[in-house]
Amino acid sequence: MGRLSQGAVPRRVCILRLSALGDCANVVPAIRTLQAARPDIQITWIINKAEAGLVADIPGVECLVYDKRGGRAAIADLKRQLAGRRFDALLDMHASWRANRISLLVKADRRIGFDARRARDGQRLFVRERISAVESRHVVDGFLAFADMLGASDPVMDWRVPIADADRARAAELLGDESREILFISPCSSHTRRNWLADRYAAAADHAVRAHGLRAVLVGGPSDLERRMGADIEAAMSSAATNLIGQTNLKQLLALFEHGRVLVTPDSGPAHMANATDITTISLHAATDPRRSGAYRSRAFCVDYFAEAAARYRNATPDKLKWGTRIEDDAGVMGLIPVEAVTDRIDQAMAGARA
Incomplete structure (x- = not known):
């Protein structure tokens, strides 16, 4: 038709x-x-x-x-x-x-x-x-x-959803009066083998604090896995982080992102929720293809090691793989992403380029 x-x-x-x-x-x-x-x-x-x-x-x-x-x-x-x-x-x-x-x-x-x-x-x-x-x-x-x-051929690229005043107030309360710009790290996906490594998140956060004077804030859901990841990142950092993992609902998390300059996260729900705000999202991809699931408004800031994963684990190029293929064989997939690939993106975001 x-x-x-x-x-x-x-x-x-x-x-x-x-x-x-x-x-x-x-x-x-x-x-x-x-x-x-x-x-x-x-x-x-x-x-x-x-x-x-x-x-x-x-x-x-x-x-x-x-x-x-x-x-x-x-x-x-x-x-x-x-x-x-x-x-x-x-x-x-x-x-x-x-x-x-x-x-x-x-x-x-x-x-x-x-x-x-x-x-x-x-x-x-x-x-x-x-x-x-x-x-x-x-x-x-x-x-x-x-x-x-259905005949609606003029796209409206608007991800915003209503956020109650109470949720924004809760976000402001959690952040306190700190004036520094914020690097948010939402370290976990529901697919655990999409998650980067705690010590590498820590190294990227330390770079953001040291090189750009950012405040590092950890966010995520209340699961035991996410809480452990947050604790491991804090333990590996040489600078201090604010750990808010498990302390927000979805709307409050969005309200937090409204205060942020940069978000680092794997291919996850928060990566796509953040399209509703002005934050620059650095989404990390080795297990998934960023051409399919990169943070849409920040696609230029995706960290893309999917081709390396496809070569190592599938002996193929991304274009030879079926659309939607995930390479979640083991924890080593996301280990293909080096710290420098993420810190380079942080530097680019802080240099003034926006999502």
Whole structure:
């Protein structure tokens, strides 16, 4: 089917994207694009419980929350919420067997899925249309192609989500009255083999403090792994760091980033959340391809050792690998990234180049 004109953007649209945090953050520009093309559009988003904490209060968006830990009861609850409803279009932005099952609960006149490069887990059997092939490898451009399929062809590159005054106040309280510019380090991804090494984070932080007078602040979730990583980074640093790991929710973390100059992080949710702020994000890639999942607004600052990982672990070049390939064989993958590659990026950011 050919692309519709902008005037034909449908009113009732259902988005299916359950997870992960970074991917859900990267759906937001597609939502902004649809809303700009049709201000009275009604968007319903089926999303996991954890990720809803970031986006559930976007104006004009209704989130139907699915708790993946709820088993059959969670499916039954979602079925009740969707009963008697019909949408003009389903944008199936999640290619997985679980999402396939959930998509069957959605009644829609048009059912749109990924192009052949991005689709997997049999998604093509659950949709009737597919987005056009997108030259860019990046997930953001893939999501924007869904909006384009509905006639919204002028991208709105806006990742912002509402942040309550109380969350901003909490961020300011945690940071205190310190006046130095801030280097944030969010050291962990949900995929542990995407994480860089604690002693290297420490060396990069020490460089930022010594060379640029930055304040090093560690952030992250409350898991034992993240807390251990934070403690290990602190122990390896020769300068002092402020450790806020486990002390913020998602909105408070975003509010912290509003105060920052530079963020260093692996391919992780915070790397993509930070697109909503003016911070320069240095995302670290050896396990994943930054052309697909680099921090979009800071792509020029990505540290890219994916080609080295592809050569060592797959005997291939990145272009020979299937789109979306992850090289998470062992901890040595991220060890391919030297400290100097990250400190060089910090120097570039501090020299005045912005994301």
